[in-house]
Amino acid sequence: MPRLFYPVDKLKEKALFIRRDIITMLIQAQSGHSGGPLSCADFCAALAFYEANYDPMNPAWPERDIWFFSIGHVTPVHYSMLAEAGFFPLRDLMNFRQFGGHCQGHPSKLDTPGVEVSSGSLGQGLSVAVGAALGSRMDRHQRRIYCIMGDGEQQEGSIWEAAMAAAHYKLDNLCAIVDFNKAQIDGFVENVMGIEPLADKYRAFNWYVVEIDGHDMDSIVEAFERARALKGRPTVILAHTIMGKGVSFMEDKPEWHGKPPSPEQGRQALQELGTTWEEWSARLDNG
Amino acid sequence: MSGREYRLTREGWGRALVKLGHENPNVVVLVGDLASSTMVDLFAREFPERFIECGIAEQNMATIAAGLSLVGKIPFFATYGAFASCRAADQLRVAICYSNLNVKIGGAHGGISVGPDGATHQAMEEIAIMRSLPNMKMIIPADYYETFKATGAAAEISGPVYIRFGREKVPVVTDENTPFIFGKANIMRDGGDVAIIACGVMVHEALAAAEDLARSGIEARVINMHTLKPLDEDCIIKAARECGAIVTAEEHQIYGGLGSAVAQVVAREYPVPMDYVAVMDRFGESGKPDELLTAFGLRSGDIIRKVGGVINMKSGRD
Structure with missing residues (x-):
């Protein structure tokens, strides 16, 4: 399948749909993470509907690009992307975190079509990306590798082992994206365990760093294109985002990292996103 | 040898x-x-x-x-x-x-x-x-x-x-032509009085023990359990039924090793007297390989002592 290259206005619509899916899944499950999935929604929409090459009817298609989440806990956005892209029916999202459903709390390769690698223990994804990038280069394959990380996750030491290796091997087919929403479970990242200056750290590791407003679709698309054009170094896109973006009472509040909205809060959130529980849950149920 | x-x-x-x-x-x-x-x-x-x-x-x-x-x-x-x-x-x-x-x-x-x-x-x-x-x-x-x-x-x-x-x-206890089937233990020596189930370098110690035991009239079956997972349960059950006593031997901690794995099968399928040659819940230390194997009780002599014990238990039950 060729890349989708959706125009920016359609990407914005997809991001909105993804946010609605996220809230609807969380209301239904009454379990799961709200803040991170909402902050990732815009660049995830661009990754799935502009940038990446894949075949939802054949998740193991050998020609595909490889993209996955090192931050396993943002499954609401991950599963929404996959379902909106056609890897499985939208109705499966209504079984998120439920016994018997394939949408596990954290991504499971063996359960969910389109999940490249299981994750949930933080700090592993960038190393997986290094391996996929090295293997692709051995085959002179043109595929690109995308790894989505969190900012709090940068506290894991293994990230920096992988950062060293990616630069050592000059993996220009690797594009990492950091959801830089400044918050983690215990509070704001800079209070819990500061990671700044993060851009300087990656530059010092010989990475190409692109800093963008992670909610500006034009900037996101441009950042992907710049990463694609760069030769000789891996790229990290530091996507400055707002935890809980799109839902007023969640925005920039670390306490929304790891909990779902109550049904009442969820209804309000859906209203802010321009829909209702009745409308959007019916879309998922029938999708 | x-x-x-x-x-x-x-x-x-x-x-x-x-x-x-x-x-x-x-x-x-x-x-x-x-x-x-x-x-x-x-x-x-x-x-x-x-x-x-x-x-x-x-x-x-x-x-x-x-x-x-x-x-x-x-x-x-x-x-x-x-x-x-x-x-x-x-x-x-x-x-x-x-x-x-x-x-x-x-x-x-x-x-x-x-x-x-x-x-x-x-x-x-x-x-x-x-x-x-x-x-x-x-x-x-x-x-x-x-x-x-x-x-x-x-x-x-x-x-x-x-x-x-x-x-x-x-x-070297095998040769180029010894069959190796993943998940299927190799019987290195047959015998019906006791089974010694070993892995790694302990297969050699088990064979040495069996030779010594044979001199005192005890015929030991020596099983090379090269695949630890999946375990060849059929071979273990057969050994329990036919030999009536088992000693395991491994260069590994006693908790969670080959002995534990074998005991799980034996306890469920056909309980017989068992004992274990393994490292007894302690860290290693510096030394020559041979002197360490001896000091940590991982020698053919240690296997023979444990065999004596399980055979006594077995005959005590008869």
């Missing part, structure tokens, strides 16, 4: 990787700054473009291997067993086993016989860790030839496989 051939198990691994490299262009080898002691330098010389030096970063190496498998490679990574099993345990659990990725792990320097490097480098927990991870499989070959065959067999298996080998030259 004079005149017996001694060879490195890790050399079996290293030479098998070269053979695999010739047979399958997707075989890739990774190492964490231990290319010569894990003997993957043999592969590196032959296939430099398929060899990845990862430096001193075992967690990264294990997960790089995971990523290689996503794009169709068959990665084999090598480091000391202490680091492969413990340092990278989380990566084995989540990225590799939970995804059932086709990653092969070579854990060198297993057991007390590692010698002078001391406790940190004497891996003795790998069976407990690998057996508890769903989708993981595990082989502990007894000698050079078996390590060569086990490494080849691992490439044929889909999913993660851990192979443990030692540091020292060990007596």
Whole structure:
């Protein structure tokens, strides 16, 4: 399948749909993470509907690009992307975190079509990306590798082992994206365990760093294109985002990292996103 | 036993990787700054473009291997067993086993016989860790030839496989033509009075014990349980029924090792007297391999003593 290259206005619509899916899944499950999935929604929409090459009817298609989440806990956005892209029916999202459903709390390769690698223990994804990038280069394959990380996750030491290796091997087919929403479970990242200056750290590791407003679709698309054009170094896109973006009472509040909205809060959130529980849950149920 | 051939198990691994490299262009080898002691330098010389030096970063190496498998490679990574099993345990659990990725792990320097490097480098927990991870499989070959065959067999298996080998030259107890079937134990010596179930270098100690026991009229069946997971349960049950007493022997901690695994089967299917030759819940220490095996109670003499005990228990029941 060729890349989708959706125009920016359609990407914005997809991001909105993804946010609605996220809230609807969380209301239904009454379990799961709200803040991170909402902050990732815009660049995830661009990754799935502009940038990446894949075949939802054949998740193991050998020609595909490889993209996955090192931050396993943002499954609401991950599963929404996959379902909106056609890897499985939208109705499966209504079984998120439920016994018997394939949408596990954290991504499971063996359960969910389109999940490249299981994750949930933080700090592993960038190393997986290094391996996929090295293997692709051995085959002179043109595929690109995308790894989505969190900012709090940068506290894991293994990230920096992988950062060293990616630069050592000059993996220009690797594009990492950091959801830089400044918050983690215990509070704001800079209070819990500061990671700044993060851009300087990656530059010092010989990475190409692109800093963008992670909610500006034009900037996101441009950042992907710049990463694609760069030769000789891996790229990290530091996507400055707002935890809980799109839902007023969640925005920039670390306490929304790891909990779902109550049904009442969820209804309000859906209203802010321009829909209702009745409308959007019916879309998922029938999708 | 004079005149017996001694060879490195890790050399079996290293030479098998070269053979695999010739047979399958997707075989890739990774190492964490231990290319010569894990003997993957043999592969590196032959296939430099398929060899990845990862430096001193075992967690990264294990997960790089995971990523290689996503794009169709068959990665084999090598480091000391202490680091492969413990340092990278989380990566084995989540990225590799939970995804059932086709990653092969070579854990060198297993057991007390590692010698002078001391406790940190004497891996003795790998069976407990690998057996508890769903989708993981595990082989502990007894000698050079078996390590060569086990490494080849691992490439044929889909999913993660851990192979443990030692540091020292060990007596060769099999030959090129001894069959190796993954998951199927080898009976090295038949006997009906007691079964000695061993793995790794302890197969040699078990054979030596059986020879001595035969002189006092006790016929021991010696089982080489080279595959620790999946365990050859049929062979164990048959041994329990036919021999009525079992001693296990391993260069591993007593808790969660071969003995525990065998006891689980025996207790469920056909309880018989059992005892265990293993490391008794303590860290290793520096010394010569031979003196450590003796000091830690991992010799044929220790097996013989335990055999005496289980045979007494067995006859006490009759």
